Amino acid sequence: MRSTTDQDRDVFVDTLHAAFGRFPETPAEDGGGVWWAALEMDRNLLAVTAEGRPVGTAGAYSFELTLPGETLVPVAGVTAVGVLPSHRRQGVLSAMMRHQLTELRARGEAMSVLLASEALIYRRFGYGPATYTQRVTVPRHRGAFAGLRGGEADAAPAGTVEVLRRAECGDLLEEIYDRYRRTQPGALSRPPRWWASGAGQPPIAPASRYAAVHRDPTGVPDGYASYLIGEGQTLTVDETITANDTSFTALARFVLNHDLVDKVVFKHVPPGHPLRWQLTDFRAGEVAGDTDWLWVRLLDIPRALTARGWFTDGELVLDVTDPFLDEHDRYLLTIQNGKADCTPTDRAPDLTLDVSDLGSIYLGGTTPSTLVRAGHIRPHHPNAAHLADTLFRGDREPHCLHWF
Numbered sequence: 523m524r525s526t527t528d529q530d531r532d533v534f535v536d537t538l539h540a541a542f543g544r545f546p547e548t549p550a551e552d553g554g555g556v557w558w559a560a561l562e563m564d565r566n567l568l569a570v571t572a573e574g575r576p577v578g579t580a581g582a583y584s585f586e587l588t589l590p591g592e593t594l595v596p597v598a599g600v601t602a603v604g605v606l607p608s609h610r611r612q613g614v615l616s617a618m619m620r621h622q623l624t625e626l627r628a629r630g631e632a633m634s635v636l637l638a639s640e641a642l643i644y645r646r647f648g649y650g651p652a653t654y655t656q657r658v659t660v661p662r663h664r665g666a667f668a669g670l671r672g673g674e675a676d677a678a679p680a681g682t683v684e685v686l687r688r689a690e691c692g693d694l695l696e697e698i699y700d701r702y703r704r705t706q707p708g709a710l711s712r713p714p715r716w717w718a719s720g721a722g723q724p725p726i727a728p729a730s731r732y733a734a735v736h737r738d739p740t741g742v743p744d745g746y747a748s749y750l751i752g753e754g755q756t757l758t759v760d761e762t763i764t765a766n767d768t769s770f771t772a773l774a775r776f777v778l779n780h781d782l783v784d785k786v787v788f789k790h791v792p793p794g795h796p797l798r799w800q801l802t803d804f805r806a807g808e809v810a811g812d813t814d815w816l817w818v819r820l821l822d823i824p825r826a827l828t829a830r831g832w833f834t835d836g837e838l839v840l841d842v843t844d845p846f847l848d849e850h851d852r853y854l855l856t857i858q859n860g861k862a863d864c865t866p867t868d869r870a871p872d873l874t875l876d877v878s879d880l881g882s883i884y885l886g887g888t889t890p891s892t893l894v895r896a897g898h899i900r901p902h903h904p905n906a907a908h909l910a911d912t913l914f915r916g917d918r919e920p921h922c923l924h925w926f
């Protein structure tokens with residue numbers, strides 16, 4: 523296992539592509555594409571054979587994650603994980619994960635996050651799914667908004683919408699994204715170099731897009747929808763970034779009123795989003811692609827638990843097992859006035875749970891009682907699941923749409 527430097531960028535990228543059975547879409551001489559340009563080569567690992575041949579890769583980005591209560595914490599965004607097909611199921615990934623988690627702890631990061639290519643890979647390493655996402659498709663002719671609250675939803679939207687070419691308004695989008703992600707639990711920062719090339723278009727597929735930018739009545743930009751009209755007169759919104767519901771509604775109405783469009787696909791909608799409730803026809807919003815998105819791995823449990831905001835006072839004893847790192851600790855979580863204290867204890871536990879399940883409930887997007895009912899978390903008394911649900915509840919549904 524060895525750490526990489528900038529000199530290893532090409533071999534790192536080539537090894538990773540070979541693991542996925544692909545070739546780089548943008549040649550290295552053109553900067554290697556958005557994703558490669560953003561790699562932090564001083565944070566990455568190469569697994570090599572005794573002869574020095576690279577067979578595995580694992581990387582990390584330096585992100586900030588927004589926690590319930592609008593707290594921002596530095597996290598490692600694990601990325602670029604791959605093992606050559608010729609060297610799989612021999613423990614290469616396990617060795618890389620062990621090495622990486624030890625390094626992340628040494629750097630003082632209290633948690634790491636990732637997006638999983640397959641749901642079977644990362645639980646064993648202590649990661650649990652913590653945010654979810656869906657795709658909502660609305661046929662344009664059924665996309666009328668309901669006149670609720672005395673018809674105010676039908677009134678002319680306050681503010682304006684302007685259409686820009688996404689690649690030409692990177693600074694504006696970056697500013698809107700940054701404001702949004704600071705209040706949205708589960709959201710990640712997008713480092714400036716991410717935007718530098720292609721204005722933050724989803725890496726790997728840097729297709730051209732338009733950005734419908736919303737400004738509030740005073741002219742301040744407070745949201746954008748990045749979109750393109752493709753096959754079958756389908757308008758696909760790949761991300762809707764809004765600082766408030768008014769801005770979302772204005773942008774949703776804008777794309778649903780677009781001429782020469784048969785249907786609108788809203789990608790990356792959190793499962794609890796009000797969009798379907800806003801339509802006159804609730805069934806007009808067809809949900810598909812319901813899946814996990816951000817996985818969370820706690821590395822320093824007391825620091826992680828005391829970092830987030832809490833909304834109900836109470837006490838809970840958590841007995842946490844971490845088989846991958848061979849750890850088993852019991853904590854007393856005491857919440858008072860929105861803040862938690864977390865100390866080792868030998869009191870009888872309310873719940874026994876794996877660190878991956880703690881990652882899943884941490885942001886408030888998965889209720890402890892769901893994991894009790896699924897047989898993951900073990901309650902030690904009849905009220906334990908309800909108590910944990912009440913305490914772990916967040917201020918809003920966590921959501922992440924950053925791809926990395």
Ligand SMILES: CC(C)(COP(=O)(O)OP(=O)(O)OC[C@H]1O[C@@H](n2cnc3c(N)ncnc32)[C@H](O)[C@@H]1OP(=O)(O)O)[C@@H](O)C(=O)NCCC(=O)NCCS
Binds near residue numbers: 603605613639640642
């Ligand atoms: C996923 C991948 C990195 C696993 O690497 P690996 O070196 O074969 O993993 P390991 O040998 O360390 O496996 C550790 C354990 O995880 C299991 N495992 C690994 N990958 C798995 C998968 N895709 N599905 C189910 N189980 C998997 C192994 O069976 C093994 O279980 P065991 O300890 O009970 O025997 C590799 O298969 C790969 O490169 N896949 C394609 C690229 C990819 O999906 N990368 C992940 C991006 S998020």
